[in-house]
Amino acid sequence: MRTLVLNAGYEPLAVVSFRRALLLVLNDKATIVEHVVHDPVVGIDGIYERPAVIVLTRYVRIPSARRVPVTRRGVLRRDGHRCAYCGKAAATIDHVLPRSRGGSNSWENLVACCLRCNNHKSDHTPQEMGWELRWAPKPPRGPQWTVRGTERTDPTWEPYLGLAA
Structure with missing residues (x-):
């Protein structure tokens, strides 16, 4: 069970375990905004609501330039596991400008690239192959990328993450 943590200004900060969230609530560092309806936590001192979304009581300053680290999994997720060259299912990633020619990570x-296109392209550029990218690769944006743990969202989080239902 996971809980979305919101800053005092209601912007998403992180996703934590429900135990960590409950500790923040019990120590008066956060309040529960949404809770799981039919699943309370039974403790020695009483019965508590299981938090789904909490908001911190004090504002936490976060760095303004939150950069999303480049990972294989992130590139595949950004491109929807679709090959940028042929559109089929992708399981690998490809450097548009090969690393041997100064291409960066x-x-x-x-x-994202399917194995067939990746092997066929090899150490060439798309222009040399006569290929075109189906979309221009860009850094991902939005709270689902800057807030860790929101790859798998809970339906109760959607109003706070600004995601379309």
Whole structure:
């Protein structure tokens, strides 16, 4: 069971275990905004609501430039597990400008790619192959990328994350 933590200004901060969330609530560092209806926590001192979303009582300053780290899993997720060259299911990633030619490990140079296209492209650029990218690779944006743990969201979190239902 996981809980979404909101800053005092209601912007999403992190996802924590329900135990950590309950401790924050019991220590008066947070209050429960949404709770799981039919699943209370029974303790020695009483019965408590199981938090689904909590808001901190004090504002926590976060760095303004929160950069999303580049990972293989992140590139595949950003591209919807679809090959940027042919559109089929992708399981690998490809450097648009190969590393041997100075290509970097950046969001702008990495795309999801199927194994067939990746092997066929090899150490060439898409222009040399006569290929075009189906979309321009860009860094991902939004709370589902900057807030850790929101890859798998709970339906009660959607109003706070700003995601379309």
